[in-house]
Amino acid sequence: METILQINNLTKKFGNLTAVNDLSFTIKKGNVYGILGPNGSGKSTTLGITLNVVNKTSGDFKWFDGSVSTHEALKKVGAIIERPNFYPYMSAYKNLKLVCKIKGIDYSKIDEKLEVVGLLERKHSKFKTYSLGMKQRLAIASALLNDPEILILDEPTNGLDPQGIHQIRAIIRHIASQGTTILLASHLLDEVEKVCSHVVVLRKGEKLYSGRVDEMISSNGFFELKCDDEEKLLQYLEQHTSIEKTIKKEGLITAFLNAPLSASAFNKELVEKGIYISHLVMRKESLEEQFLQLTDNK
Structure with a gap:
């Protein structure tokens, strides 16, 4: 070109x-x-x-x-x-x-x-x-x-x-x-x-x-999560191979993905581990979120 x-x-x-x-x-x-x-x-x-x-x-x-x-x-x-x-x-x-x-x-x-x-x-x-x-x-x-x-x-x-x-x-x-x-x-x-x-x-x-x-903006996206047992959830997320990082803010846990993972498959995993979620939403990062991540790290 x-x-x-x-x-x-x-x-x-x-x-x-x-x-x-x-x-x-x-x-x-x-x-x-x-x-x-x-x-x-x-x-x-x-x-x-x-x-x-x-x-x-x-x-x-x-x-x-x-x-x-x-x-x-x-x-x-x-x-x-x-x-x-x-x-x-x-x-x-x-x-x-x-x-x-x-x-x-x-x-x-x-x-x-x-x-x-x-x-x-x-x-x-x-x-x-x-x-x-x-x-x-x-x-x-x-x-x-x-x-x-x-x-x-x-x-x-x-x-x-x-x-x-x-x-x-x-x-x-x-x-x-x-x-x-x-x-x-x-x-x-x-x-x-x-x-x-x-x-x-x-x-x-x-x-x-x-x-x-x-x-x-073609990241694998992220999960927004709420759970009564936050500590158990955070421990599980930290060792999960598909989760790149987690952020906890105002009662909401955000888990960023480094590999594809569907919401239904993820929820099934959590239930099998005895972790019950009251809120689970999967989102894609917008350009704004990517931009803020870029500028926040500088």
Whole structure:
């Protein structure tokens, strides 16, 4: 699979603050990547470096296998890393016409991209009449005008209402289904879980995880248990070969699995050992639980 972007040991320091620390990951063609982390984790700085708007301290990055210069590569990149900035008294169509003129793009692309983001019927409305969600969708249309190989979005749903968030996510999924690679930065676990195929988890500029979203949440799951004889249950769990670890909190025992084990088979085992459970629920770990485990251990 073709490499779109490769980041190698990237570091960025602002005085004594290390915003990005020895970061490495690879973006392959045709996937939706999420850079996930809380505010201040280095997401926007990383994107800024790859787009040549922030200078790196050390390390390097290569666009498209390093076969072209960054300047040439960026002609094949669409990016929104700041709030949409259009002329308020001009229509959406005229604003995009101006973008086409600056970038040397044929005007015929305008209607095509406005249709992708659901704004074709409002193309003659002034930008100032648009809602925040519509402004964000127009920015995506603008970033798509050059038919980029990769679309980069920094917190694309920030500040939007639920309907606006739903529309942006649907547009991202549609764009990805057409074969465009997408890289988005987000602090929203829900966003990454619903939209992305791959995730890079950052905390204080350091990579905690990089890989497929489904692999990150493909653990064997865990049991939530309640029992009158907690000591007997805990002793049994500690020596069980399929239980990786147990946590006791507020009368609930959580047993994390390191191998497949059905709830019915597990309950049968416990009864045979004279351990009677008043509550047994099997769950899969969500991305949120995985994320919290990653960040708690650092």
